[in-house]
Amino acid sequence: xxxxSRLFLVSLLGLLLVSCTRSITVSGExxxxxxxxxxxxxxxxxxxxxxxxxxxxxxxxPSNSGAWEVSLGESQYELFVTVTESMFQRVARVDTFDCRFxxxxxxxxxxxxxxxxxxxxxxxAIGPPSxxxxxxxxxxxxxxxxxxDAKGNLIDAWPEVVGYSKSEGNLFNAEDTINKLTVEALRxxxxxxxxxxxxxxxxxxxxxxxxxRSEAKPIM
Amino acid sequence: xxxxxxxxxxxxxxxxxxxxxxxxxxxxxxxxxxxQSRQPTSVLGEGxxxxxxxxxxxxxxxxxxxxxxxxxxxxxxSNPVRLVSEDQFKNDLYPHFESERAPANVEDLASLFAEIxxxxxxxxxxxRYLAWIEGDTVRVDAGGSMTCAVSTFGGGCFGMTxxxxxxxxxxxIWDLKRQTAAGQISADANGTSYIAGLLVPIPVLARPxxxxxxxxxxxxRIFITGMEE
Numbered sequence: 001x002x003x004x005s006r007l008f009l010v011s012l013l014g015l016l017l018v019s020c021t022r023s024i025t026v027s028g029e030x031x032x033x034x035x036x037x038x039x040x041x042x043x044x045x046x047x048x049x050x051x052x053x054x055x056x057x058x059x060x061x062p063s064n065s066g067a068w069e070v071s072l073g074e075s076q077y078e079l080f081v082t083v084t085e086s087m088f089q090r091v092a093r094v095d096t097f098d099c100r101f102x103x104x105x106x107x108x109x110x111x112x113x114x115x116x117x118x119x120x121x122x123x124x125a126i127g128p129p130s131x132x133x134x135x136x137x138x139x140x141x142x143x144x145x146x147x148x149d150a151k152g153n154l155i156d157a158w159p160e161v162v163g164y165s166k167s168e169g170n171l172f173n174a175e176d177t178i179n180k181l182t183v184e185a186l187r188x189x190x191x192x193x194x195x196x197x198x199x200x201x202x203x204x205x206x207x208x209x210x211x212x213r214s215e216a217k218p219i220m
Numbered sequence: 221x222x223x224x225x226x227x228x229x230x231x232x233x234x235x236x237x238x239x240x241x242x243x244x245x246x247x248x249x250x251x252x253x254x255x256q257s258r259q260p261t262s263v264l265g266e267g268x269x270x271x272x273x274x275x276x277x278x279x280x281x282x283x284x285x286x287x288x289x290x291x292x293x294x295x296x297x298s299n300p301v302r303l304v305s306e307d308q309f310k311n312d313l314y315p316h317f318e319s320e321r322a323p324a325n326v327e328d329l330a331s332l333f334a335e336i337x338x339x340x341x342x343x344x345x346x347x348r349y350l351a352w353i354e355g356d357t358v359r360v361d362a363g364g365s366m367t368c369a370v371s372t373f374g375g376g377c378f379g380m381t382x383x384x385x386x387x388x389x390x391x392x393i394w395d396l397k398r399q400t401a402a403g404q405i406s407a408d409a410n411g412t413s414y415i416a417g418l419l420v421p422i423p424v425l426a427r428p429x430x431x432x433x434x435x436x437x438x439x440x441r442i443f444i445t446g447m448e449e
Contacts, residue, residue, distance in 0.1 A: 033314050
């Protein structure tokens, strides 16, 4: 009986260790960037489930940091809205796949942006110490950002907008470390969008042409 | 007689242990060396502030605890320095001071100040000096051995283990008003920590990082205000 009890306790402990899932809801400050506001109206097209996205990952490597469940959706949505609101005169989320609106689209008629940004999360990855080295963790985020004009033409496709952050941490405060790194990686992505996106050749040409064409049209 | 002998033995053992611990405590002190080079005109004006930022290098990021330690010391005392927090500064100037994007050297300040809103924001917050903190603490030596055992009759630890840490940090101070390098301060602290196993493990810890923080903070205070605490 005693042997059975010991076996049971050891098994239970093992099970607890194996089934340990670390859950994080990403939270942190996503400030408005200091950039020149472009005189354009922009619609934001997010892939389905973007604002509720939960990332799941299992680390069964040597550091065995367990399973991760990261609620990223709300923070990544907040980041893109905050950054684009500082970049453009008017911004609104639009329910279309290609930035085209039919005259018959009731309720959408007033939403006539100069163009749309189509934003898609390509990858979110947690690098555990066994992968990064030492006691360090790393987080990388990759997004795909497309620019579509009001006629539905793809102007520019930026396939890999990468945010990255790395820091020391330990198993006891790994959740805090991963949250901090995710926020830093998101802010890194925001920095690329705010400052680097407009320098892309096709984007720059489109912005110049759009600015010449007209003043910003109301979309809200 | 036998009991008296045992008491005598115990007294000698305790005396020797106490002497040993005192020696360990003396040996575990951290030694600090601080050096600086400065421009003669670098003194904080009235209402002006400083910001302390941890530098991110390919080797890693300066520990947040260290920059927080510096900020805590500098904002206290009879001669406190007006500080703008790292988070506030980075948020106000986002994304220009995000790790990969932050200016690497003082020559980059001119192009940074040309960016929309940067100069206005720095003038608004009245940040005159920016101190970039770079460095880390590394283990340079470790040795000894200690054995701990537990049995039905009790347990204990015997032996001694030690490790030596070297904390090396440097502050590069930029004058944002003049857009020049105002100077540099470096602090190195070295200390050996011990754990002696005398039935119970007795740790005697040196804190070289803390010593480096205190040394660097006091030099920064003199550097920025021209006065000691």
